[in-house]
Amino acid sequence: MTNTTSTTEPVLGGAAGAAAPAPDVTGATDGSRASRPNGRNGRNGRNGRTRRRAAWGVMSTREKVLRYVLLVVVLFITIGPFLWQLSTSLKGTGEDIYTANPSFIPTQPTFGNYLRVGEAIPVFGYIGNSLVVAAIDVLGNIVFATLAGFALARLQWRFRKAVLGLFLATLVLPGEATIISQFVTVKDLGLADSLVGVALPGMIAALNVLLMFNAFRQIPEEIDQAAVMDGANALQRLRYISLPAVQGTIAVIAIFSFIGAWDDFLWPLIVLQSPDKLTLTVGLQYLQGTFATDQRMIAAGTMIAFIPIAVIFAILQRFFFKGVEEGGVKG
Numbered sequence: 001m002t003n004t005t006s007t008t009e010p011v012l013g014g015a016a017g018a019a020a021p022a023p024d025v026t027g028a029t030d031g032s033r034a035s036r037p038n039g040r041n042g043r044n045g046r047n048g049r050t051r052r053r054a055a056w057g058v059m060s061t062r063e064k065v066l067r068y069v070l071l072v073v074v075l076f077i078t079i080g081p082f083l084w085q086l087s088t089s090l091k092g093t094g095e096d097i098y099t100a101n102p103s104f105i106p107t108q109p110t111f112g113n114y115l116r117v118g119e120a121i122p123v124f125g126y127i128g129n130s131l132v133v134a135a136i137d138v139l140g141n142i143v144f145a146t147l148a149g150f151a152l153a154r155l156q157w158r159f160r161k162a163v164l165g166l167f168l169a170t171l172v173l174p175g176e177a178t179i180i181s182q183f184v185t186v187k188d189l190g191l192a193d194s195l196v197g198v199a200l201p202g203m204i205a206a207l208n209v210l211l212m213f214n215a216f217r218q219i220p221e222e223i224d225q226a227a228v229m230d231g232a233n234a235l236q237r238l239r240y241i242s243l244p245a246v247q248g249t250i251a252v253i254a255i256f257s258f259i260g261a262w263d264d265f266l267w268p269l270i271v272l273q274s275p276d277k278l279t280l281t282v283g284l285q286y287l288q289g290t291f292a293t294d295q296r297m298i299a300a301g302t303m304i305a306f307i308p309i310a311v312i313f314a315i316l317q318r319f320f321f322k323g324v325e326e327g328g329v330k331g
Contacts, residue, residue, distance in 0.1 A: 088295060089114070089302070094108050113296045117287065117297055121301075123304060129195055144209075145204055145209045149209050265281045
């Protein structure tokens with residue numbers, strides 16, 4: 001056995017075999033050598049993963065260009081018509097708005113079209129009617145949607161899940177499917193041709209109830225349990241615990257309710273008959289019928305209808321974006 005080992009070493013190692021370690025040591029050395037590439041690969045793999053993690057949030061130049069191009073396209077599609085209407089409303093009568101190459105910037109800017117809208121229709125009266133309807137809807141949704149959402153999310157009572165399912169089911173039905181029954185109900189209540197009758201169906205929306213339900217559900221239940229142990233009733237928990245945590249969602253509901261009531265056209269058109277009770281969206285149709293060829297006045301009326309929405313959103317925008325990502329209780 002000894003001779004066989006001694007003759008085998010020169011054959012395997014040659015001249016370098018004299019400096020080779022013993023067989024058991026050689027085996028360990030071969031194993032370490034075999035593990036070295038794996039170790040290097042492991043280090044390379046870790047370094048590669050580190051580089052990938054470091055580059056995860058870094059965009060390449062191509063990606064940046066693509067994102068900015070898509071952003072410009074979206075802005076052109078969404079804001080382009082609004083800017084064109086604004087430009088048309090400021091153009092004077094001497095400018096040709098039907099030319100093949102119209103100018104985006106008015107060459108003869110004037111506010112005379114807005115004054116002509118006020119002379120053609122009682123625009124301030126229509127604005128007042130729309131504000132009354134919008135105020136009723138906003139107040140109703142804030143109060144009733146908040147109470148309903150709190151009851152569904154934080155209180156335990158029979159048929160709670162069934163009622164929640166009914167709210168979800170109402171979202172499937174379009175408004176046109178129930179508009180006839182709504183009109184019959186409003187007429188039977190004696191509220192036809194009145195601003196209250198216009199505002200009544202929109203005083204509580206199923207979507208707003210579900211938004212409040214989701215916001216209240218984000219609050220940890222342990223807080224409510226601690227308040228109950230301290231002797232707080234449901235209204236006290238709503239006022240001192242839940243409401244401060246859902247202010248952003250309430251702002252979202254207020255904005256959505258105002259926009260929905262302000263822009264609604266079909267329902268006020270069905271309910272109202274008296275010219276002095278028309279809302280702004282319905283009253284602006286007189287411009288379309290009487291001044292169908294004067295697109296400057298129609299554009300000016302559209303801008304007048306847009307101004308209140310812009311003001312409301314500018315006031316509540318910080319609460320709006322806070323409510324979109326409403327979480328639990330802020331500590």
